[in-house]
Amino acid sequence: MIRVVFQTCMLLFLLMLLTSCTDFVEPNQLAFVMGTAIDHAENGNMEVSYQIAIPSKMNTYKSGSSDSDSFIVISAIGKDVFEATQKVQREMSRRLMTSHRILIAISEEFFNKNDVSQLFDKLGRDPANNQRDVTIMIKGNNAKEFLMIKHPMENISSIAAGKELHINGLKSFSTRQFIIDSVTQETCSLVPILQIKNVKVNTQKAGPIALLSGYAVINKKLKVDGALDNSEGEDVAWLSGKGSSIGVTIPWKDGNGVLSFRLTHLGRHIQSVRSHDPRQVVITVKAQAYLLENTTSLDMSEVANMSEVKKYLNEQIQSRLQLALGKVQQWGPDVFGIGAYLHRKYPYWWKAQRNDWDENFKKVEVHVQANIQLRSVGVIGAQLE
Secondary structure: OHHHHHHHHHHHHHHHHHOOOOOOOOHHHEEEEEEEEEEEOOOOOEEEEEEEEOHHHHHHOOOOOHHHOOEEEEEEEEOOHHHHHHHHHHOOOOEEEOOOOOEEEEEHHHHHHOOOOHHHHHHHHOOOOOOOOEEEEEEOOOHHHHHHOOOOOOOOHHHHHHHHHHHOOOOOOEHHHHHHHHHOOOOOEEEEEEEEEEEEOOOOOEEEEEEEEEEEEEOOOOOEEEEEOHHHHHHHHHHOOOOOEEEEEEEOOOOOOEEEEEEEEEEEEEEEEEOOEEEEEEEEEEEEEEEEEEOOOOOOOOHHHHHHHHHHHHHHHHHHHHHHHHHHHHHOOOOOOHHHHHHHHOHHHHHOOHHHHHHHHHHOEEEEEEEEEEEEOOOOOOOOO
């Protein structure tokens, strides 16, 4: 009996060993990557940099204090992302963890000199990459420099950039969406641009900060065809279905005063003008407008003035978006998803257009119509005197 009990205990012990987690890693054995930078290197290589948070110093961060850095940046050069990452891992005492990454920063030089699609296999094949992070382009500097700069308000520059994109309504620029737009024949990519500038943050000194400075229009070869400023980029993002809210200030008709609105619930709808002609397309944009400032002589408590302002706002938005659309269409890349609509609507016509869509897109007549609803004029009617 004792022998049977002993054998049973040994079998249970061995069973517990077989079912235990042999590859379990404790949190204090992980290096949390907040941002990744991709830069050009010679001889067809790339430099991959990782911005790694130091959790023990995140709550004690003080701007400009060298002894309280809440992150480190480690980089290596390799033929691909994996080789460079392995070199970085050899220098680390903890395992790299990228599932909490906020953004991937790619330098403008890398876009111009390398095949960006080389990154897609690592990002898509490795399950450690969740693809919820945002892909951005760093203009004029190495992407590594962006990771290394400090921010006066946030612990880490990647956190600051992520918040900046979020509060400006840029919630649809994930790495997953960037890859989808890049590999499909119908659509091209629109990528936010960050630029490092010296900003005076107090009366004593100025420091480098990465600021949103526009959007890059990427063609099918994943090269930059053109850059848009913030205003144009917001309009193109709206037309592309990737915007969520923007601010608009327009001068009034007589030139005396301006009207400022916050536009929310941005939307767009693509349709053909005629069912038999794929080359004439209308993009209808929708939004809800809230009047936040009025320096004109209009009394917005009067219904007639409200109707007039609503009509004028729609005209101005329509004209503004038409100009932005025309500028991008001259370059060729279809960042608006018009090709995707025409592919679904006219599949046989699309077969003859898809191989050179960047050029064929230039020949499509695209018109913008605005349907903006004025939801609020504020709590006062006329200006206070």
